[in-house]
Amino acid sequence: MGLRWQPNVGxxxxxxxxxxxxxxxxxxxxxxxxxxxxxxxxxxxxFGLFNLVAAVLRVCPFYTLADINTNNQDD
Amino acid sequence: MPTRTxxxxxxxxxxxxxxxxxxxxxxxxxxxxxLLREAMAMQATVDEIAGQMTSAxxxxxxxxxxxRGLRLPYLQHARLFLVHTADGxxxxxxxxxxxxxxxKGKLLAQLANTAQPASGQLLYRNLQxxxxxxxxxxxxxxxxxxxxxxxxxxxxxxxxxxxxxITAGIVIWIAVWGAxxxxxxxxxxxxxxxxxLVHQALHDDLTDLPNRxxxxxxxxxxxxxxxxxxxxLALFIMDLDRFKEVNxxxxxxxxxxxxxxxxxxxxxxxxxxxxxxxxxxDEFAVLIPDAHMQDAQSCAEKLLATLDVAIPxxxxxxxxxxxxxxxxxxxxxxxxxSLLQHADVAMYQAKRSGSGFNIYAQDQDPHSLRRLTLxxxxxxxxxxxxLELHYQPKVNLKQQRTHDVEAxxxxxxxxxGLILPEEFVPLAEQNGLIAGLTDWVLHTAVxxxxxxxxxxxCLRVAVNxxxxxxxxxxxxxxxxxxxxxxxxxxxxxxIELTESAMMSDLxxxxxxxxxxxxxxIRLSIDDFGTGLSSLSYxxxxxxxxxxxxxxxxxxxxxxxxxxxxxxxxxxxxxxxxREVVAEGVQDRDAxxxxxxxxxxxxxxxxxxxxxxxxxxxxxxxxxxWGLRVQGPRGDTLHLV
Numbered sequence: 001m002g003l004r005w006q007p008n009v010g011x012x013x014x015x016x017x018x019x020x021x022x023x024x025x026x027x028x029x030x031x032x033x034x035x036x037x038x039x040x041x042x043x044x045x046x047f048g049l050f051n052l053v054a055a056v057l058r059v060c061p062f063y064t065l066a067d068i069n070t071n072n073q074d075d
Numbered sequence: 076m077p078t079r080t081x082x083x084x085x086x087x088x089x090x091x092x093x094x095x096x097x098x099x100x101x102x103x104x105x106x107x108x109x110l111l112r113e114a115m116a117m118q119a120t121v122d123e124i125a126g127q128m129t130s131a132x133x134x135x136x137x138x139x140x141x142x143r144g145l146r147l148p149y150l151q152h153a154r155l156f157l158v159h160t161a162d163g164x165x166x167x168x169x170x171x172x173x174x175x176x177x178x179k180g181k182l183l184a185q186l187a188n189t190a191q192p193a194s195g196q197l198l199y200r201n202l203q204x205x206x207x208x209x210x211x212x213x214x215x216x217x218x219x220x221x222x223x224x225x226x227x228x229x230x231x232x233x234x235x236x237x238x239x240x241i242t243a244g245i246v247i248w249i250a251v252w253g254a255x256x257x258x259x260x261x262x263x264x265x266x267x268x269x270x271x272l273v274h275q276a277l278h279d280d281l282t283d284l285p286n287r288x289x290x291x292x293x294x295x296x297x298x299x300x301x302x303x304x305x306x307x308l309a310l311f312i313m314d315l316d317r318f319k320e321v322n323x324x325x326x327x328x329x330x331x332x333x334x335x336x337x338x339x340x341x342x343x344x345x346x347x348x349x350x351x352x353x354x355x356x357d358e359f360a361v362l363i364p365d366a367h368m369q370d371a372q373s374c375a376e377k378l379l380a381t382l383d384v385a386i387p388x389x390x391x392x393x394x395x396x397x398x399x400x401x402x403x404x405x406x407x408x409x410x411x412x413s414l415l416q417h418a419d420v421a422m423y424q425a426k427r428s429g430s431g432f433n434i435y436a437q438d439q440d441p442h443s444l445r446r447l448t449l450x451x452x453x454x455x456x457x458x459x460x461x462l463e464l465h466y467q468p469k470v471n472l473k474q475q476r477t478h479d480v481e482a483x484x485x486x487x488x489x490x491x492g493l494i495l496p497e498e499f500v501p502l503a504e505q506n507g508l509i510a511g512l513t514d515w516v517l518h519t520a521v522x523x524x525x526x527x528x529x530x531x532x533c534l535r536v537a538v539n540x541x542x543x544x545x546x547x548x549x550x551x552x553x554x555x556x557x558x559x560x561x562x563x564x565x566x567x568x569x570i571e572l573t574e575s576a577m578m579s580d581l582x583x584x585x586x587x588x589x590x591x592x593x594x595x596i597r598l599s600i601d602d603f604g605t606g607l608s609s610l611s612y613x614x615x616x617x618x619x620x621x622x623x624x625x626x627x628x629x630x631x632x633x634x635x636x637x638x639x640x641x642x643x644x645x646x647x648x649x650x651x652x653r654e655v656v657a658e659g660v661q662d663r664d665a666x667x668x669x670x671x672x673x674x675x676x677x678x679x680x681x682x683x684x685x686x687x688x689x690x691x692x693x694x695x696x697x698x699x700w701g702l703r704v705q706g707p708r709g710d711t712l713h714l715v
Contacts, residue, residue, distance in 0.1 A: 040238045047245055062252055066259030 007058040010070035017055035024048020079258040083251060090250035094243045101239070105231045110205070113225060114194035118207040121194075121220045124149055125211045132214060154204065155221040158211075196224060279353040281331055282338035290352035290360055294411035297364045301404055308404045309371035311361040312418040313341070313378070316396040316426060318357035329388055333395060336386045344381045345374070360415070368403060368434070375399045375432040398425040399432035407435045445491075449499055450506050452488070457508075457515050461487050464519050465685035466536070469656060469678045470700045472670050477700050479569065481537040481678065482520040483685045484512070500541065509543045517554065521561045521568065523688055528567070532695065532702060537569035537599060542576030545583045551590035558594075565595035571622070573601040581612055592617035599656070604644055614651050621648045625659020625679070632664050642672050649673065 009017065027034050028045020035041040054060040063069065124147055150156050157167040194207040208219040277289040285293065297308050315321075315337065322330035334357065341359060342351045350362040363374060378399065385392035400422025408414040417435040425433035456462055466480035486494040503509045516538055524536045544550055558565055570591055577584040577600060588598055603621040623644050627637045641657065648655045657669035660679030669677055683694055695701040 035237055035241060037238050040241050043245065044241050047248070062256060066256035067263060068255060068259055 008063040008069040008071050009054060009058040009060050013070040014055045014058055017051040021048045021050075021052030021055055025052060078261070079255070082258050083254040086250040086254035087247055090246045091243075094239070094246060098235075098239045102231060102235055105235055106228065109231055110196055110224065114196065114205050114207065117205050117220070117222060118194040118209065120149060121207040121218060122209045124220070125209045125218050128218065129212045129214070132211070150220065153220050153222055157219050159208075159217040159219065160215070197221075279355075282335050282353050284338050284342070284359075285350055285352040287352065287354050287360075290350060290354070290362065291411050293350045293352075293362055294414065297362060298404060298409070298411065300364070306365045307367055307406075309361075309363040309366040309374070310402045310404070310414045310418045311359075311363070311371075311375065311378070311432075312354070312400045312402075312415070312422040313359040313361065314398050314400075314422055314426060315357040316398055318395065321393065321395070325388070325393075329393075332388060333386055333393060337382060337395065337397075340381050340384075341378060344378055360418070366403075371401050371403060371434070372432075375401060379431050397431075398422055398429075400425055401432060401434045403434070446502060449488075449491075449494070450502050450508075453486075453499060453503055453506075453508050454511070456486055456488070457511050461489065462512075462515060463487060463687065464516065464523065465687055466523075466691045467678060467685040468683045468691070468694070468698075468700065469537070469676050470682050471676055472674060475700055477534070477695065477698075477702060479535045479537060479676070480691065481539075481571070481685075482516065482523075483539075484516055485685075504541055504543045509541050510547065513541060513544050517557055521557050521563055524567055525561050525563050526688075528563070532692070534702075535567050535569055535597065537571050537597075539571045539573075539601065540576070542573070542579050545572075545576070545580050545587060548583075548587070550587060551594065554591065554596070555594055566597065569597040569599050569619075571599040571601045574603050574605060577616075578609070581609070585612070585616060588617055602658075604640060610647075618653060620654040620656055620676070622656040622658050622678075623674070628657050628659040628665060628669065628679070629661060631668055632662075638668070638672075641669065641674075645673050 024044050025048040028041045028043070028048055032038065032041035032045075035044065058071070060068075127147060155167060160166065194205070197204050197206060203224040204221050205224045206219060206221045208217055210217050277286060277292075278284065279286045294308075294310065300306065301308055315333075318330065318333070321333055334353070338351065338353060338359065341361065345351060345361065345363070348364060350360075352360045352362070354360050361374075361378070363371065366374065379397060382395065382397045385394040387393075400418045400420065402408060402414045402418035402421060404414060407417045421433045421435040424436075425431060463485050464482045465485050466482055468477040469479040469481060470477050471479075484496050484500075486496075486499055488494050500509070500512070503512045520536045520538045524534065527534055540550075547553075554568070554570075555565075558568065572584065572588075592598055597620070598616075598618040599620045599622055600616075600618050601622050602624040604624045604627055621644065623641055627640050627644075631637045631641055645655045654675040655673070656676040656678055657665075657674040658678050660666050660669060660677045660681050662681050665679070666677055666681055682700060683691075683698065686694055
């Protein structure tokens with residue numbers, strides 16, 4: 001299975017990821033007092049960052065791996 | 076529930092289960108360690124207090140009262156503090172709930188005695204307390220302080236809860252993703268597997284060509300299209316001639332190789348839109364959409380030319396001949412079943428004739444609708460009385476009289492009209508109905524013969540036997556039983572068997588003929604001259620007469636060779652003591668000629684066609700060859 005870098009994140013998916021991503025990055029990296037644990041905070045931040053990147057590029061590598069595409073369904 | 080949902084739910088459930096177990100574990104461990112830390116801290120504090128007490132005891136007279144009077148800040152907040160003396164007495168010295176711990180004092184004393192210094196937790200009235208017990212330095216007294224535990228649980232939950240929550244979120248997220256990815260991968264794998272299985276189910280393993288099932292489907296589809304757009308199509312069935320020899324002599328491995336090569340060649344010769352299928356064994360089929368008679372013919376010729384080129388195998392070249400049967404839509408059938416069947420029929424015809432390819436023609440088809448209908452109805456026809464016997468006179472040429480008639484079966488079909496035995500007797504032979512038919516003919520002929528005898532008409536009746544009747548070794552006994560039941564002398568019956576039928580199983584024919592002859596039944600060889608008789612057997616066979624095949628007699632006037640043959644047969648027969656019947660006498664010249672050549676008996680349309688029993692009686696009455704005797708005064712006396 002080849003990794004194809006075609007957009008596979010739909011509009012709704014993108015908005016959801018943006019929201020969750022920003023929240024996670026905020027809690028993880030910027031206002032990490034809420035968590036109170038640096039490891040957890042970093043983990044959450046990374047997770048959020050990943051989603052943020054996927055949302056911006058509209059490509060999720062896991063979707064590519066699993067042949068999931070939310071892009072078509074939204075269009 | 077679809078697999079994806081099921082997998083999703085189970086993944087999330089497992090994630091939650093693991094999270095719960097780990098959460099509880101983490102909570103308990105954190106809790107315990109917090110309590111331990113508190114107890115240790117308390118012990119350190121109490122230790123310090125004990126030090127302060129020592130200094131007070133050194134100043135004041137050493138008494139418990141002194142200790143009781145001490146106002147140490149820490150102890151003022153304690154719930155209880157007490158001193159254990161060396162003789163095991165516990166004396167509560169102070170604390171906010173001094174009186175509420177009467178029993179706990181003893182318990183604490185015991186605990187304090189076991190290890191020193193000691194600390195721990197105890198539960199009293201649903202409240203958790205931390206205690207610490209240390210020796211007061213310089214005395215044999217021990218100080219134990221009990222303090223309510225700080226709310227460890229809340230602290231633990233506060234520090235652990237958030238982390239657990241975040242972990243849970245991430246883990247569940249991953250679980251959902253994992254489930255989605257696994258289902259997607261599984262689906263992908265299964266789809267691939269399914270595609271492989273579907274391919275396998277619809278294709279032949281050896282040649283990877285479509286198999287019969289797929290061909291059927293393609294034909295159906297093509298027929299739909301033809302129906303819609305008014306197109307035609309051609310279906311070929313191809314069979315390699317004597318392919319079994321290749322397998323038997325060179326082995327299956329080579330046979331398989333040949334089949335693969337043939338498959339490839341057929342595919343290469345045809346267009347992309349044509350379907351080539353292997354039906355099994357050495358049988359292939361080709362479906363050519365939008366093809367007319369000419370297209371089909373040129374295609375077949377092209378295929379034969381391609382397949383005619385020898386196939387190189389192991390250094391030698393193997394030439395395989397192919398027979399192609401062609402059925403066309405719409406001329407030869409409207410559905411896949413009939414097209415395949417008709418192409419098959421045409422293929423066998425091509426194989427038999429060695430013509431390479433053959434286009435289906437209904438009259439060659441042993442399975443045409445009319446024949447199938449007849450087979451189905453013949454059984455009932457016998458029972459329903461649709462069969463009848465007609466009788467054709469055999470005229471004795473010396474006496475110019477009719478002494479014999481040949482019984483010929485007719486089928487008066489309710490819708491198809493009169494059907495001649497040439498058509499339905501072979502059907503009866505092929506479908507196991509011949510025994511019933513012979514039975515009916517014998518019974519009817521014997522009955523008719525008896526009926527005539529009773530009315531003074533003395534005629535011998537000849538009955539034809541089929542080659543298949545020879546298989547029944549009980550036939551002579553059976554005939555004897557019929558004759559006996561009808562009380563008819565055996566000499567009144569003639570049994571006719573064609574020469575070819577006799578030659579098909581000479582030994583058995585000899586056996587049956589000998590037994591019939593022993594009973595006194597007349598025996599006759601029908602269609603003589605066409606079955607390549609063995610003359611040595613002919614001499615030994617107990618037959619009474621030979622019937623010269625009508626093909627010789629009919630052309631005798633024009634073809635001298637036929638006349639020679641007829642003369643020779645007559646001479647031969649007479650020389651070995653047999654009578655001769657000339658069949659197929661159709662005109663006066665033929666009659667005169669066979670009479671001149673010395674035939675004993677003549678039979679044919681010139682004399683009379685086969686007639687129903689009643690009709691025959693009229694003929695016998697009126698005809699010059701009838702059953703008359705010359706009266707003394709030249710008038711005729713009828714025996715009727």
